[in-house]
Amino acid sequence: MRTYILRRVAQSALTLLGVSVLVFVILRVLPGDPARMLLPDGAPESAVAELNRQLGLREPLIVQYGLFLRSVAHGDFGQSFQYRAPALRVVLERLPATVQLTVAAMLVTIAAGVSLGIITAVLRGTRYDVAGTIVAVLGQSLPNFWLGIMLILLFGVALRWLPTSGFASWTSLVLPAVTLAAFPTALVARLTRSSMLEILNRDYVRTGRAKGLTEQSVVLRHALRNAAIPVLTVIGLQIGSLLGGAVITESVFAWPGMGKLIVDAIFFRDFPVVQTVLILSATVFVAINLLVDLLYTVVDPRIRYS
Amino acid sequence: MREQHPRFDHIGRRDFLTVSAAGLALAGAPALAAGQAKRSGEIAAGLSERMLTLDPANHYSISTTSVLRHLFDPLIDVTNDSKFVPALAETWRPVNNTTWRFTLRKGVTFHDGTPFNADSVVFTLRRVQSNSKLIKSFVYQDIESVEKDGDYGVIVTSKRPFGSLPAHLTMLGMLPPSAAKNEEAFFQKPIGTGPFRFASWTHGDQIAMTANPTYWKPGIPKVEKVTFRFIPELSTRTAALRAGELQVIDRVTPDLVETLKGTRGVKVLDVPAIEAQRWVFQLGKEPVKDQRLRQAISLAIDRGVIIKELLRGYGRPVDSPVPPGLIGHMTLPAKVYDPEKARQILKQAGYSNVSVDIVLMKDFYPKQLEITQAVAAMLGDVGIKLNIKNLEIASAREQRTAGTYDLFFSGWAHMPHDPDWYFGQWFTKAGSEKLTRYTNPRVEQLIAEGRVPDPKVRQAKYEELERIVWDEDAELWLYYTVAIYGISDRLRNFEARRDYYVLLSDVAIA
Numbered sequence: 001m002r003t004y005i006l007r008r009v010a011q012s013a014l015t016l017l018g019v020s021v022l023v024f025v026i027l028r029v030l031p032g033d034p035a036r037m038l039l040p041d042g043a044p045e046s047a048v049a050e051l052n053r054q055l056g057l058r059e060p061l062i063v064q065y066g067l068f069l070r071s072v073a074h075g076d077f078g079q080s081f082q083y084r085a086p087a088l089r090v091v092l093e094r095l096p097a098t099v100q101l102t103v104a105a106m107l108v109t110i111a112a113g114v115s116l117g118i119i120t121a122v123l124r125g126t127r128y129d130v131a132g133t134i135v136a137v138l139g140q141s142l143p144n145f146w147l148g149i150m151l152i153l154l155f156g157v158a159l160r161w162l163p164t165s166g167f168a169s170w171t172s173l174v175l176p177a178v179t180l181a182a183f184p185t186a187l188v189a190r191l192t193r194s195s196m197l198e199i200l201n202r203d204y205v206r207t208g209r210a211k212g213l214t215e216q217s218v219v220l221r222h223a224l225r226n227a228a229i230p231v232l233t234v235i236g237l238q239i240g241s242l243l244g245g246a247v248i249t250e251s252v253f254a255w256p257g258m259g260k261l262i263v264d265a266i267f268f269r270d271f272p273v274v275q276t277v278l279i280l281s282a283t284v285f286v287a288i289n290l291l292v293d294l295l296y297t298v299v300d301p302r303i304r305y306s
Numbered sequence: 307m308r309e310q311h312p313r314f315d316h317i318g319r320r321d322f323l324t325v326s327a328a329g330l331a332l333a334g335a336p337a338l339a340a341g342q343a344k345r346s347g348e349i350a351a352g353l354s355e356r357m358l359t360l361d362p363a364n365h366y367s368i369s370t371t372s373v374l375r376h377l378f379d380p381l382i383d384v385t386n387d388s389k390f391v392p393a394l395a396e397t398w399r400p401v402n403n404t405t406w407r408f409t410l411r412k413g414v415t416f417h418d419g420t421p422f423n424a425d426s427v428v429f430t431l432r433r434v435q436s437n438s439k440l441i442k443s444f445v446y447q448d449i450e451s452v453e454k455d456g457d458y459g460v461i462v463t464s465k466r467p468f469g470s471l472p473a474h475l476t477m478l479g480m481l482p483p484s485a486a487k488n489e490e491a492f493f494q495k496p497i498g499t500g501p502f503r504f505a506s507w508t509h510g511d512q513i514a515m516t517a518n519p520t521y522w523k524p525g526i527p528k529v530e531k532v533t534f535r536f537i538p539e540l541s542t543r544t545a546a547l548r549a550g551e552l553q554v555i556d557r558v559t560p561d562l563v564e565t566l567k568g569t570r571g572v573k574v575l576d577v578p579a580i581e582a583q584r585w586v587f588q589l590g591k592e593p594v595k596d597q598r599l600r601q602a603i604s605l606a607i608d609r610g611v612i613i614k615e616l617l618r619g620y621g622r623p624v625d626s627p628v629p630p631g632l633i634g635h636m637t638l639p640a641k642v643y644d645p646e647k648a649r650q651i652l653k654q655a656g657y658s659n660v661s662v663d664i665v666l667m668k669d670f671y672p673k674q675l676e677i678t679q680a681v682a683a684m685l686g687d688v689g690i691k692l693n694i695k696n697l698e699i700a701s702a703r704e705q706r707t708a709g710t711y712d713l714f715f716s717g718w719a720h721m722p723h724d725p726d727w728y729f730g731q732w733f734t735k736a737g738s739e740k741l742t743r744y745t746n747p748r749v750e751q752l753i754a755e756g757r758v759p760d761p762k763v764r765q766a767k768y769e770e771l772e773r774i775v776w777d778e779d780a781e782l783w784l785y786y787t788v789a790i791y792g793i794s795d796r797l798r799n800f801e802a803r804r805d806y807y808v809l810l811s812d813v814a815i816a
Contacts, residue, residue: 032700036707038441040366041716042731045740047444054439083509084359085490090509152545164545166535167511254537254546256511264356269700 019282034269078272087272098257104177113185117192139186148179148252165254176253195227236292240285347815348531351554352543356510356536362479363434372807378479378498388723400759403467410458424454429483467757473724501527501811528814553794559672560618575802579789581719585782590743598655600779605648606688621785634768648688661691664713667702
């Protein structure tokens with residue numbers, strides 16, 4: 001087990017180094033010039049050249065990368081071109097909002113998605129199943145943008161129950177979390193349903209029922225536990241991608257998260273911010289994958305790593 | 307980001323003596339007991355463009371300029387009709403063509419109680435001139451020296467005439483010299499002389515400020531607190547206004563006006579902006595190098611239809627490269643719609659099946675794609691094929707730099723309320739080298755001669771050069787933009803600004 005973990009950690013480090021090279025090179029071969037994006041349109045060429053020099057973009061690529069690696073090793077991800085502040089600080093400032101939104105959306109996903117999946121599986125073929133399936137299909141097919149605006153218009157503008165946007169109190173978290181959770185909830189619900197259906201037909205479930213276990217115990221203790229493995233995998237992946245950015249939801253709700261930050265940073269060629277966000281989220285993604293793999297052993301004792 | 311070109315107008319095209327006299331008169335008025343005016347309530351505004359820094363010298367953004375105007379005072383303010391009026395400078399006058407003298411207001415203090423004086427101005431101007439890391443540095447490169455002339459006088463000399471200096475100064479807040487000690491820490495929690503004090507902010511998300519009870523202007527500000535939130539998504543800004551969370555939003559598009567007007571408690575204000583929509587040609591290469599083709603393109607476009615149908619009336623016909631109210635504005639012959647004449651010109655010039663590429667910066671201007679498609683249809687009518695290339699902003703600008711375009715969709719906000727930057731950038735050989743490749747020695751000479759402080763001389767030079775570029779169809783002038791704001795009907799005294807500023811110092815809330 002220990003060897004396995006060590007090997008996985010080493011692999012992860014290598015992956016991250018690869019990510020850093022890719023990000024670094026791709027950003028710099030993209031057309032577009034950071035100084036030109038920072039200066040007002042129509043600033044003199046001399047100003048563009050001078051600013052690029054100040055930003056350190058006149059050095060050869062390999063020198064820039066070397067300097068970058070050295071400062072990252074010291075925990076310094078460079079100065080954001082746009083914000084004129086340390087890129088790491090700019091990114092970390094967005095972290096609380098991103099984490100809150102991700103956690104809230106995941107809680108909604110797990111609570112609603114898993115319940116919906118169980119209900120539709122157990123009540124298969126009834127009108128509850130049909131209704132649940134419709135909800136799931138809608139969740140996967142409604143564009144976030146539209147759903148978000150509709151929720152704002154209903155709960156923010158018409159009823160005035162919840163704030164329309166921003167990052168102030170827990171109430172401002174409700175609408176973006178629900179919007180963001182719509183897609184993964186539907187995904188988890190459908191996956192739980194099909195996984196449960198498969199398990200519920202197994203012999204040991206019939207045996208459980210035959211020996212007089214309550215239906216609740218059969219479904220929740222025996223079936224769900226076995227059906228959970230694919231669901232866990234999907235949830236792990238979803239957390240990773242939500243952390244990486246919920247760009248549309250963040251835009252619609254003016255939520256100060258990382259998704260919008262990175263999209264803007266790409267548009268405006270703010271290399272240090274893009275690098276910081278991508279490297280940090282790659283790190284989180286890799287770590288979560290590792291954790292999920294290890295969690296399998298807890299959920300399913302048959303799985304052993306050596 | 308829109309194209310922002312802050313430019314200051316300088317003292318008024320009319321007469322700087324009047325301005326100076328007004329300043330003297332104001333200065334002489336007894337300081338009415340400031341702070342005794344009743345102050346109550348708070349206002350939250352939603353702006354379209356994110357504010358990324360609190361350093362007045364390190365951005366060129368319109369939103370940021372208007373937010374920072376609440377924390378910092380500039381030397382000079384500009385009114386909605388482009389007049390230059392005293393702020394921290396009581397008077398200013400050109401000593402000669404390359405020297406300005408500013409007389410400063412006495413008795414003003416920064417938020418920490420330190421007095422404002424010439425040291426502050428010298429520090430602020432020298433900093434922006436010498437630190438080329440600062441975004442605004444390039445504007446001040448013509449400055450040669452900034453010297454104190456007593457505790458409340460400053461003399462600025464420049465390498466060449468710098469008539470637009472007062473205009474530029476309306477966009478530059480004055481800093482305390484103590485900021486130099488640790489600039490990064492200072493701009494996390496800045497101190498100015500402005501009507502509001504810094505309370506808190508999150509980069510690019512929102513900033514809160516509280517009233518400065520000892521502000522030098524009596525009775526200002528009128529509310530206890532202002533918050534600016536940065537919400538680029540228009541539908542979100544609109545919803546927050548309709549829900550009563552915001553009291554002001556900027557950059558409303560024409561298609562949302564009716565929705566807002568139909569909401570209780572919400573008003574819509576509009577005003578012709580100091581922004582001209584004009585597409586630029588790549589004048590260095592075929593085919594649009596040919597003036598006859600440019601003329602035909604201009605004649606083939608029905609600007610009235612664009613204004614009436616696509617902008618729902620929120621646009622104004624162009625009669626000069628410079629919008630009304632600014633120095634240099636004049637009335638030139640209208641750019642008419644005459645497809646028949648366009649066809650004739652094309653035929654005479656031997657064009658058939660000519661094709662022109664237009665580059666757009668994706669999602670940069672509202673309705674830009676619809677407008678371009680409409681123009682493509684109009685040009686198609688006279689036999690010109692318009693190929694639309696809607697590119698990500700950085701790529702679009704890259705193409706413009708490389709010169710691989712024929713037409714480029716762009717606008718120009720004459721930001722410091724002065725056209726010197728516009729002319730100097732787009733109509734000189736050095737300035738337009740990576741933009742339009744425009745070159746005309748006579749125009750270049752007129753631009754240089756138009757840099758002097760004397761507004762009468764400037765007006766005459768600009769009128770002559772505008773006639774030339776207008777006849778050349780050097781750019782495709784389409785319409786002047788209209789600025790639209792949504793506000794709560796509880797606001798009193800809110801002014802819809804032509805420069806897109808949202809200024810709340812003078813605004814009260816019921």
